[in-house]
Amino acid sequence: MDTPIEVLRRIFGYDSFRPGQQEIIEHLVAGGDALVLMPTGGGKSLCYQIPALVRPGTGVVVSPLIALMQDQVDALTALGVRAGFLNSTQDFGERQAVEAAFLAGELDLLYLAPERLRVEATLRLLAKGEISLFAIDEAHCVSQWGHDFRPDYLTLSGLHERWPGVPRIALTATATPATHAEISSRLGLDQARHFVAGFDRPNIHYRVTAKSEPKRQLLEFLRSEHPGDAGIVYCLSRSSVEKIAAFLADNGIPAVPYHAGLDAATRAAHQARFLREDGLVVVATIAFGMGIDKPDVRFVAHLDLPKSVEGYYQETGRAGRDRLPATAWMAYGLQDVVQHRRLALEGDEAHRRRQVLHLDAMLALCETVGCRRVMLLDYFGQKDSAPCGNCDTCQSPPESWDGTVPAQKLLSTVWRLDRERRQRFGVGHIVDILLGKKTAKVLQHGHDSLTVFGVGGELGNADWHGVARQLLAQGLLAVEPDHGTLVLTDTSGDVLGGRREVRLRRDAPRPARTRASGTSNGAGARPVVELPEEAVPLFERLRAWRAATAKEQGVPAYVIFHDATLREIATLSPSSLAELGKVNGVGENKLAKYGEQVLETIAS
The missing domain is CATH 3.40.50.300 (P-loop containing nucleotide triphosphate hydrolases)
Structure with a gap:
């Protein structure tokens, strides 16, 4: 049986794990449950794909993304991984073929939508095969506190009851401490090891x-x-x-x-x-x-x-x-x-x-x-x-800057309209009053006679809208829900009474930015391969070859090779299969499948 690092090198073409991956993978291979919080691009999928390839049986991946299952399976197949999916987009013959492959032990990974696990026929099918692990992707979907709640995820806690000996891994890139706790509770993972790899995306x-x-x-x-x-x-x-x-x-x-x-x-x-x-x-x-x-x-x-x-x-x-x-x-x-x-x-x-x-x-x-x-x-x-x-x-x-006085002027205008005239208006009309504009609406309502009419000349129209925006953001001003007019809040009185200072943001001029050149200036960003100017023509030729190959095979271009891999190839310009095989992202299967074509593109 291959070790995780051997699988990483042979199939995925990388010499070392990213931070956090190895510990998660080894824990899952040993049969432990895991809850993983890892940023997008941190390599979450390898955390269950490699254990599924190391452990006996088929890894069952629960994903809410029916429309993308085909592409996920295509990407794995390009690596030489035996993968399949079952969802409502397939006809009877396609589903039957995948089910037969699963029962024969010919699948490394099987992708399912969460609603499919509510179907008794699917549960009976899984009971007849050997399952290496359950991976619950996009696990934040189980949280009713979160932004992307999906009711079907609530049933996934039953997997452990039905298959108590099969390890589970739940993964998400998006979870506050409250959402994290809810995922753990609802999926029955309180006793699992929790891996929090951080949320930073420095690039x-x-x-x-x-x-x-x-x-x-x-x-x-x-x-x-x-x-x-x-x-x-x-x-x-x-x-x-x-x-x-x-x-x-x-x-x-x-x-x-x-x-x-x-x-x-x-x-x-x-x-x-x-x-x-x-x-x-x-x-x-x-x-x-x-x-x-x-x-x-x-x-x-x-x-x-x-x-x-x-x-x-x-x-x-x-x-x-x-x-x-x-x-x-x-x-x-x-x-x-x-x-x-x-x-x-x-x-x-x-x-x-x-x-x-x-x-x-x-x-x-x-x-x-x-x-x-x-x-x-x-x-x-x-x-x-x-x-x-x-x-x-x-x-x-x-x-x-100290925006207390402008805030008092704006809040006072809202107060006077509401208390003295029993009227409420939106931001635009409030600003017109402060700037002393005799618009038809101002004159119609006699608002040019208000004591606050024209008191806001120190700021321009855009500045006053910025003050209103920030007062709304700070909860010092509110929106009446039915008509969208402005009203005071419980804290507005502290500002009007001089008991609270209001600090406001003044945006600095934005410096000119140019198109990203291939390296990040972010602190802690993972270094990427520089693309020397002389390597750009070869990089573009490799991209053209990749695009044509992807079109011919009917798969996304990244299934062939990622841009980062093509950049490294263009920079190193390998002249043999052995040299090409050392490039990150070139595993055994891709080397055998595309190696000669890449070398021909380089030679041309």
């Missing part, structure tokens, strides 16, 4: 910019920093998704929409294009992206504020899985805060309380004057991190 540059003209800002970001790169743009509404995708396409950037309103065939086609094509942008609601194993996503952009830090981390984590530099970019503005404050007040009391806590944490991340990565890691329980040097607030620290 990702985090940036939040003030929203002004979001479409124009997005286009500028893509053209200046990520021309020709694959990426994901997230929007909250389906209509926004359609409009942004059309706008990008009209401006020469290949883009497709993805949301629940599209028919299943269109969604599947767009997802397949994203996985298989270089340089495609998907504009999506949060329905897109979970479990996407595309390693070369170079950016994730948000044009609307995510509902929670967990959601933001999960979505931005889809960038840079290959550990090369990537960008998490967000345009964030006043209307985001107003909209989310209104949404947070819907539902029952427990739901509202959760939504408000999630939103407050997300707003704090956007408005911080400190390192964004430090705040992000702190949210997930990773304390005492040092500033990263690879986020906007580290590279261009914003100023904090």
Whole structure:
């Protein structure tokens, strides 16, 4: 029987494990249960794939991602691993063939959706075969506290009752301490070993910019920093998704929409294009992206504020899985805060309380004057991190200023309208009053006679909107849910009475950034292979060969080789199979299958 390190070298083509992997793998091989928290791109899948290859029997992987099972199985098959899946996309003959292979002991890994384990026929099938382990991927889906709850995950605790001798491993990249505890409790893993490998993604540059003209800002970001790169743009509404995708396409950037309103065939086609094509942008609601194993996503952009830090981390984590530099970019503005404050007040009391806590944490991340990565890691329980040097607030620290007087003026305007006139208005009208603008609406209501009319001349229109945004973010101002008008909160009186100072953030000018060159300036980033200028032509030829080969085989390009592997090949320019076999990511099966073609490409 091969040892884990032998499997890593022979099949996956790597000489050493990443931090944390070996201990988890050895624990699982020995028959222990494990709960693993590891960042996206940290190598979670190897933590169950290698034990499944070492232990006798078939590893059963529970994944919520039916649409991606084929690609996951294709990637393993390319490595010489015997893998299969059972889901509703297969016809009877395909399912029968996979079931027969499982019963004959001819599968190393079998992928199932959680709902399939509620079907008695599936449980009877598993009972007839030999199971090496159960792997529960995306384990945060079991948490009702989390952002991606799936009821079918609640039944997975029954696996241990039915197969008490089979080790289990639950894995996620997204879990606060509360979510971590809930996963452990609901899956019956309190007695398991818990491995927390950290949440840092040092290769990702985090940036939040003030929203002004979001479409124009997005286009500028893509053209200046990520021309020709694959990426994901997230929007909250389906209509926004359609409009942004059309706008990008009209401006020469290949883009497709993805949301629940599209028919299943269109969604599947767009997802397949994203996985298989270089340089495609998907504009999506949060329905897109979970479990996407595309390693070369170079950016994730948000044009609307995510509902929670967990959601933001999960979505931005889809960038840079290959550990090369990537960008998490967000345009964030006043209307985001107003909209989310209104949404947070819907539902029952427990739901509202959760939504408000999630939103407050997300707003704090956007408005911080400190390192964004430090705040992000702190949210997930990773304390005492040092500033990263690879986020906007580290590279261009914003100023904090005493905004107490402007805050008092704005709050006083809201108070006077509400108490003196029994009227409530939105932000725009409040700012018009402060700036002394005699608009039709101001004159209609006689608001030019208010004592606060025109008292805000020290700030401009955009500055006042920024003050309102930050007061909403700090809970010093609230949104009335039915009409979106502004109202005071219980803490507003402390500001009006001079008992509380209000510190506000003044954004620093953003320095010009250029397209990532292949190395990260993030503190603690794992070094990647530099691509010398003279190696670029060969790298591009290798990419062209890979694209043609992937198209011929009907698989995503990364199934052939990752970009990082091609970069190393282009840099080293090996001249023999023995030399090529030493490159990271070139295992025995890929060396035998593609080695001669790679050497011919190099020689040409």
